[in-house]
Amino acid sequence: MDILGQLVVNAIMLGSIYALCAVAFTLVYGVVQLVNFAFGELFMLGAFFCVSLMLPEVRLFGQPVPMPGLPFLVALPVAIACVALIGAAVERIAYRPLRTAPRLAPLIAAIAVSVLLQSLAQSVWGAEELRFPLFALRQMPPIVLFDTVYVGVMQLFVLAAAIASMVGLTLFVRHTRLGRAMRATAEDLQAAELVGIPTNRVIAMAFLIGTAFAALAGILYAQAYSFAHPTMGFMPGLKALTAAVLGGIGSIPGAAIGGMLLAFVETFAAGYLPNGAAYRDAIGFAVLILVLVIRPQGILGRRELNEAPAGSLVGERQDRPGRWPALDRLLRRSGEGSLALGVALACIALALAFIITNDYWLRILIFVVTYGLLASGLNIVVGFTGLLDLGFVAFWAVGAYFTSILFVLVLRQGFGVAFGDIWWLFYVNLLAGGAFAALIAVLIGAPTLRLRGDYLAIMTLGFHEIIRITATNWVDLTRGPMGIRGIPVPSIPGKPFFEPKYLYLLGVCIAIVVVFALGRLVRSHVGRAWVAIRENELAAEAMGIDTAHFKLLAYATGGFVGGTVGVFFAHSQQYISPLSFSLFENILILMLIVMGGLGTLVGPFIGALFWIVFLQVAQGVPFIQAHPELRYALLGVALLVMMIVRPQGLAARARVSLRMHR
Amino acid sequence: MTPLLDVRGLTVDFGGLKALRGVDLGVAQGAIHGLVGPNGAGKSTLVNALTGVVRPTEGQITLDGVAIAGLPTHRIAAAGIARTFQNIRHFAGMTVLENVLVGAHRHFRAGLGGIIGRSAAARAEEAREVGRARELLDFVGLPGVEDAAASALAYGHQRRLEIARALMLSPRLLLLDEPMAGMNTAEKDDLSAVIRATRARGITVLVIEHDMQVIRALCDRLTVLHHGELLAEGRPAEVLADRAVQAAYLGRAA
Numbered sequence: 053m054d055i056l057g058q059l060v061v062n063a064i065m066l067g068s069i070y071a072l073c074a075v076a077f078t079l080v081y082g083v084v085q086l087v088n089f090a091f092g093e094l095f096m097l098g099a100f101f102c103v104s105l106m107l108p109e110v111r112l113f114g115q116p117v118p119m120p121g122l123p124f125l126v127a128l129p130v131a132i133a134c135v136a137l138i139g140a141a142v143e144r145i146a147y148r149p150l151r152t153a154p155r156l157a158p159l160i161a162a163i164a165v166s167v168l169l170q171s172l173a174q175s176v177w178g179a180e181e182l183r184f185p186l187f188a189l190r191q192m193p194p195i196v197l198f199d200t201v202y203v204g205v206m207q208l209f210v211l212a213a214a215i216a217s218m219v220g221l222t223l224f225v226r227h228t229r230l231g232r233a234m235r236a237t238a239e240d241l242q243a244a245e246l247v248g249i250p251t252n253r254v255i256a257m258a259f260l261i262g263t264a265f266a267a268l269a270g271i272l273y274a275q276a277y278s279f280a281h282p283t284m285g286f287m288p289g290l291k292a293l294t295a296a297v298l299g300g301i302g303s304i305p306g307a308a309i310g311g312m313l314l315a316f317v318e319t320f321a322a323g324y325l326p327n328g329a330a331y332r333d334a335i336g337f338a339v340l341i342l343v344l345v346i347r348p349q350g351i352l353g354r355r356e357l358n359e360a361p362a363g364s365l366v367g368e369r370q371d372r373p374g375r376w377p378a379l380d381r382l383l384r385r386s387g388e389g390s391l392a393l394g395v396a397l398a399c400i401a402l403a404l405a406f407i408i409t410n411d412y413w414l415r416i417l418i419f420v421v422t423y424g425l426l427a428s429g430l431n432i433v434v435g436f437t438g439l440l441d442l443g444f445v446a447f448w449a450v451g452a453y454f455t456s457i458l459f460v461l462v463l464r465q466g467f468g469v470a471f472g473d474i475w476w477l478f479y480v481n482l483l484a485g486g487a488f489a490a491l492i493a494v495l496i497g498a499p500t501l502r503l504r505g506d507y508l509a510i511m512t513l514g515f516h517e518i519i520r521i522t523a524t525n526w527v528d529l530t531r532g533p534m535g536i537r538g539i540p541v542p543s544i545p546g547k548p549f550f551e552p553k554y555l556y557l558l559g560v561c562i563a564i565v566v567v568f569a570l571g572r573l574v575r576s577h578v579g580r581a582w583v584a585i586r587e588n589e590l591a592a593e594a595m596g597i598d599t600a601h602f603k604l605l606a607y608a609t610g611g612f613v614g615g616t617v618g619v620f621f622a623h624s625q626q627y628i629s630p631l632s633f634s635l636f637e638n639i640l641i642l643m644l645i646v647m648g649g650l651g652t653l654v655g656p657f658i659g660a661l662f663w664i665v666f667l668q669v670a671q672g673v674p675f676i677q678a679h680p681e682l683r684y685a686l687l688g689v690a691l692l693v694m695m696i697v698r699p700q701g702l703a704a705r706a707r708v709s710l711r712m713h714r
Numbered sequence: 715m716t717p718l719l720d721v722r723g724l725t726v727d728f729g730g731l732k733a734l735r736g737v738d739l740g741v742a743q744g745a746i747h748g749l750v751g752p753n754g755a756g757k758s759t760l761v762n763a764l765t766g767v768v769r770p771t772e773g774q775i776t777l778d779g780v781a782i783a784g785l786p787t788h789r790i791a792a793a794g795i796a797r798t799f800q801n802i803r804h805f806a807g808m809t810v811l812e813n814v815l816v817g818a819h820r821h822f823r824a825g826l827g828g829i830i831g832r833s834a835a836a837r838a839e840e841a842r843e844v845g846r847a848r849e850l851l852d853f854v855g856l857p858g859v860e861d862a863a864a865s866a867l868a869y870g871h872q873r874r875l876e877i878a879r880a881l882m883l884s885p886r887l888l889l890l891d892e893p894m895a896g897m898n899t900a901e902k903d904d905l906s907a908v909i910r911a912t913r914a915r916g917i918t919v920l921v922i923e924h925d926m927q928v929i930r931a932l933c934d935r936l937t938v939l940h941h942g943e944l945l946a947e948g949r950p951a952e953v954l955a956d957r958a959v960q961a962a963y964l965g966r967a968a
Contacts, residue, residue, distance in 0.1 A: 569830045576829040576840070577815070577822040580808075584816045587805035594765060594799075596791035596820040596883055651807070710812045712832070712840045 055323060057201035063319035064312070065207045065276065068214035071311025072269035073292030075221065075304060076262035082238045082302035083258040086147065087506045089162040091266045092289020093169035094139050096282060098267025099184075099274030100177055101131035106185045112176050113679075124187040124275075132267045139263025140256050147259075148252065149696045157695045159440065159506065160646050163639050164695070168688030174282040174681040181279040190275065210272045214308075217265065222304055234258060238302070266292075282681075286635075287333065290513065294340045297510055300353025309351055314339065327525070334521040337514035344511050345499045383705040386654050388713045389571055397654075401560045405553050414552035416668065420660045421559035422621055425566060427644045427656030429613030434642065435650035436574060436708075437606035438586025440509040442638055443496075443516030447611040449523060449633035450492050451485035451618020456536040456628055457529065464538075471540040478542045481619045482562065489615025490608040497607035501600045516635060523630040535629025542623050555624045562620055563657075566613055571653050571708075573609065580710045582606055583651070643691055649701030651708060658703050663687070716779065718743040718918050719764070719795075719887055724773035724783075726756075726763050726942075733759040734942045736773070741887065741935075746909060746919045748933035748950065750926075752962065755939040757922045758800055761891050765797050766790045778886060792820050794886035798876040798893055800922075804864045811847055811860035813875055817882025818843040843882075850878040854908055870901050877908065881917070888912060890921040894928060906932050926954060938962070 076091045104110045105127035107119050122130065146165050150158045192205040225231040236244040237254045245251045266289075273288055274280045291314060299310025317339050322332040343350065385393050408414055430444045458481070463469040500511050523530045530536070541548050542558055549555050573579055581602045584592035593599050622628050644663055648655030670676045670683045698704065717740035726734040734756045741747045751757050762768045764775060766787040775783040782790050796817070805813050821843060824836035851860060854874040859867065867875060873893055880888055890909070894902045906928060913919055923929050929936060929950055936953045938945040940962040946953045953959055 572830045572832060573826070576824070576836070577819055578826070578829060580812060580816050581819055583808060583812075584805050584819075587807050588803045590767065590787075591799065591803040591805065592816070593787035594767075594791055594797055595816050595879065596788050597816070598786075598788045707807070710808060711815060711844065712837065 057198060059319050059323045061201060061203050061207060063316045065210050066319060067312035067315030068210050069269045069273050069276075069288070069311075070292050070295045070315055071308045072214050072217065072265050072272070073288060074295040074299065074307035074311045075218065076266040076269075077293050077296040078299075078301055078304060078307045079221075079258050079262040079265070081296070081506075083234060084147070084151075084158075084241075084255055085506075086158050086162060087293065087509070088147075088259075088262070089159075089289070089293075090139075090142060090165040090169060091262065091292065092285035092287075093166050093173070094135055094142075094263045094285070095266045095270035095273070095289055095292075096173060096280070096285030097138065097169065098131055098135045098270035099280035099284065100173060100182065101134050101267070102127050102271040103182050103184055103274065103280045104177075105131055106187065110182075111178065114178070124189060128268075128271055131271060132264050135267035135270075136260045136264040139266070140260045143256055143259040146692055148255075150699075153695065153699050156434075156440070156646070156650070157699045159509070160642070161692055161695045163642070164688040164691040166688075167636075167639065168685050168692070170282055170285070171681040171683075171685035171688065175679040175685070177280075177282065179282065179681075181281045184275050184278045184280065206275060210276070213268065213272065217268065218304065218308055221261065221265075225304070230254070230257060290517070291333075291336060293510060294336060294514070297350055297507070298340060298343050300350030303350075303352040306350060306352035313351075330525040331521060334518045337517050340514050341499070341511055341518075344503060344507060348503055348507060380705050383654070383703055386703075387652065387706045388709045389575055390713075394568070394571075398560070398564050401563070402557065405557045405560070411552045414556050416664055418552060418556050418559055418624060420657070420664045421556065421563050422617060422624075423641065423644060423664070424657035424660035425559075425563055425617045425620075426614060427641050427648070427660060428563075428566060428570060428653070429610045429617065430641055431610075431645045431650065431652075431656050432570065432574075432582070432613070433606050433610040435645055435652070435655070436579065436586065437582040437603060439603060439606065440506070441512045441607075441610070442509050442635070442642070443512035443514075443519075444610065444614060444641065445633045445635070445638040446496075446516045446519040447489040447493055447614030448618045448621065448637075449519060449630075450489045450611075451615030452622040452628045452632070453523065453530060453536075453618075454485045454488050454615070455481045455619040456539050456622045459540060460536050460538055461531075472543075472545075475543045475545060478540075478619070478623055482616050485619035486612040486614075486616035489618065490612040493607040493611025493614075494604050497604050501603055513635070516638060520630055520633060520635070523633070530630070533630060535627055535631075536622075537627050539622050539626045539628070541626060542620075559620060559624070562616065566616070567653055570609075570613070574653075574708050575710060575712055578602070578605070579708070583710060586651075640687075643687065645701075647691065647694060647701060649703035649706060652701070652703050652706040653708055654706050655701055655703045659701075662702070717741050718778055719920070720774075720776045721760075721764070722774045724760070724763060724775065725771045726759050726768055727771040732942055734763065734939075737939070737942070737944050739937055739944070739947075741918060741920055743918055744913065744916065745934045746913050746921065746932055748929045748936040749920060749922045749939065750924070750929060750936065751939035751945070754941075756942040757939055758891060759942075760939065761797060761889050761920075761922065764790075764889065765795060791883060791885075794883075795889060796880035796883040796885035796887070797889040798873070798880055798891055800891040800895070802869075802872050802876060804872055804875055804879075806863075806865040808864055809861050810851065810856065810864050810867065810875060811844070813864045814847040814851060814879050814882055815843060817879040818846065820883060847878075847882060850881050851875075853881070853911065854878045855904065870897055870905075873897075873905070874908070877912075881912065885917060887918045887920060890919065892922050892924070894923060894925060902928055930954065 073091060073095055080086060080088045104119055105122045106124060108121040109116050110119050142165055146161050147158055150161055189209060190206050194202040194204045196202060225234060233249045233254045236249055237251050241251055270285060295310035295314045296307050298313055299306025314336055318332045318336045321335040322329045404417060426448055430441065433439050433441045496515050500508055503511055524533055541550055543549055549558060581597045584597060585599050585602060589599055644659030645656050647662060648659030667683060676682050719741040721737060721739040724734055724737045749757055759768060763770045766785050770783050773783065774781060777793055777795060780793060782793055805816060822839055824839060828836040851857060854877050856871055856874050864875060894905055909919055909932060933950050936950040937947045938953060938959050945962055946956050946959050
């Protein structure tokens with residue numbers, strides 16, 4: 053009784069918080085069909101604003117700044133109001149200009165805003181936890197039920213606040229003019245505009261209210277765990293999104309049900325399963341995936357939200373004359389697969405190993421090649437086939453762990469095999485690791501084929517988190533957070549490639565093979581089938597394309613590249629840990645492709661080069677040295693500007709021609 | 715002689731709303747067969763059911779004796795039914811030629827190895843299909859635009875592009891869903907000529923159209939749908955003279 057009762061109380065409190073934040077996702081998705089990933093960060097900002105207002109003094113950018121020291125019940129509404137205004141401002145600046153942009157742009161913008169807000173918070177408040185001050189309501193003695201179950205006054209407050217705001221919102225949407233306008237806009241934006249509804253104001257209102265809910269949830273979460281932290285919003289944001297999808301995105305009661313369901317599953321799994329606390333997040337995502345496979349629209353959702361939205365994912369071809377015709381011609385030639393151009397680029401890349409003698413810069417170039425390769429793999433899935441995949445990094449991890457476990461844990465420690473005797477196995481593993489990752493990709497891909505667009509993105513995100521959590525917690529297999537050390541560097545007999553020069557050359561050789569193979573694949577009926585799926589899935593089916601088969605092939609191809617790069621990465625770094633394969637890496641890789649140009653072969657490398665060079669330049673700026681997180685904030689800003697000004701990417705003109713030339 | 719396309723008792727039920735009730739339809743080999751009916755009569759549902767986009771609730775569909783009802787869309791396409799869409803669905807991110815080449819998908823045999831190694835067979839089939847694509851672009855009246863972005867074409871040309879893409883499948887039967895919507899008389903005449911030339915290539919055509927003059931001049935047979943049921947079938951002149959058809963379609967008293 054005692055543990056059960058306490059778990060129920062805890063689950064209800066957590067569920068209330070999830071439900072509140074889920075409302076934010078649901079409300080905005082209902083009106084503009086955008087998964088606003090930034091709600092997790094607005095959730096976090098709510099906590100920081102509230103804590104700051106309650107303290108007498110806070111260090112901002114490292115400088116002490118006096119604060120009003122308000123009581124909790126005053127700080128709460130003030131903080132919510134401030135953050136709600138930020139949320140509305142984000143809509144105005146980042147999302148409104150993108151309303152007619154290619155479908156991928158708003159989602160990328162949301163991710164960029166998320167990265168931007170998180171990095172800014174880290175610069176402003178620092179990377180340390182900010183303790184939540186004690187306040188009167190929290191210090192009241194708990195109510196004891198059945199002698200063993202403790203219910204804090206604040207837990208009751210959380211539940212009451214959740215119920216009150218959800219009921220209030222439901223009444224608002226049902227019975228007010230603005231609420232009706234909101235529902236009309238959700239049904240059909242253009243029709244609503246035609247009958248005189250100021251849709252821009254309605255959408256801004258949805259963001260304002262949604263952000264207020266997210267901020268409230270963040271404050272309640274922070275007081276429950278007694279701290280605020282710049283990354284605190286990530287997991288709860290993901291959970292709230294999960295809850296919204298579980299309940300049926302677009303439905304307010306659905307958000308409440310989804311939030312409670314998720315919280316109960318997690319809390320009870322953590323309470324009763326062996327080692328459940330470590331796997332609680334993974335279990336939550338597993339439930340999400342199960343629901344999406346069985347009932348994609350969620351518990352209370354409407355079916356059509358999972359249907360193919362209209363319009364191109366990545367935008368139309370860029371054919372208007374540009375400012376630098378010579379450069380445009382070169383990019384177009386690269387899109388057509390000019391052999392001379394390819395050979396020239398490969399020679400330049402190889403020659404760099406001999407021109408650059410500085411090991412530091414060579415190591416940086418190895419990163420460019422690694423990230424460019426990863427981005428090339430993901431580009432097949434996102435850029436060519438139009439499947440939004442936020443879990444791609446998992447395949448990279450699979451390849452890296454595959455070879456590391458085999459070499460270090462099995463062969464060396466299990467059988468005592470010396471690396472010098474099996475140097476060739478590394479080269480075999482480049483293929484085997486790729487094949488293994490491709491197999492996993494097919495297994496993961498098969499149930500997701502029915503899902504489209506944003507739902508697919510959420511599901512792949514869930515898969516990624518499950519793999520990451522497993523890699524962290526299955527210590528016997530992966531060594532857990534400690535990672536695997538002593539992975540041998542690639543070599544030929546008697547010559548280990550310790551010098552970055554050789555590693556770089558090896559990386560470039562892999563890149564040449566991969567890009568060559570991918571280039572030939574996309575310039576064939578396979579590539580045309582992929583792009584046809586991206587552009588119009590129904591028409592692709594009607595042209596006799598087995599879309600399920602070709603989607604799986606795209607997953608497998610991307611997964612293969614990811615796995616191969618994983619093998620190279622593990623051996624070139626000689627050390628891997630779950631930290632190398634965070635979700636942030638996935639977002640970064642996606643950003644690189646978008647920056648370089650979706651659906652191009654050179655884009656991923658241009659994006660990677662741009663990013664890594666930017667990192668190096670930024671390191672020289674003193675202010676950025678003091679606040680290194682700002683680099684990511686700047687990347688977010690650059691990406692936002694890019695989405696608005698040039699959504700097809702820097703190398704848009706290198707959009708691949710999908711047939712053989714000569 | 716059994717017709718090329720034989721539909722028996724086709725019913726499509728959208729959760730209580732019967733879009734089609736027990737429709738029979740036979741399209742003879744080599745015909746240009748018209749399908750008309752007021753908006754909401756079930757014409758597009760019929761095309762969608764024929765191509766597997768919606769699943770028939772009841773009834774049989776055979777193409778040249780082979781049962782195709784309930785097969786996935788791509789299998790039906792491979793079996794020999796190609797279609798165009800009422801609201802244009804070209805591949806916006808592709809050039810005109812690439813769009814048409816997608817229609818040739820089922821004619822490619824090369825595997826991944828052949829593609830990456832660019833085997834002689836892979837090169838030959840690519841060259842063959844590019845040749846066919848160019849020929850078909852000429853055929854539908856779109857010469858010299860193969861490298862333009864599909865989305866840059868004028869509206870009427872996008873419709874022609876869809877027809878060329880569908881013909882790339884080398885279908886037995888071509889379904890045209892309102893191919894002339896929004897066109898002027900001269901454009902309709904041009905497109906009618908293309909449809910006749912298509913039939914001359916041995917491809918049977920089923921065309922949905924609202925313009926009765928076009929139907930009268932173009933079709934050998936005509937089927938009228940009304941409220942999801944078969945109202946009349948026969949030679950266009952006879953069918954259009956039918957009082958029940960006039961009542962349903964033109965709103966005249968029977």
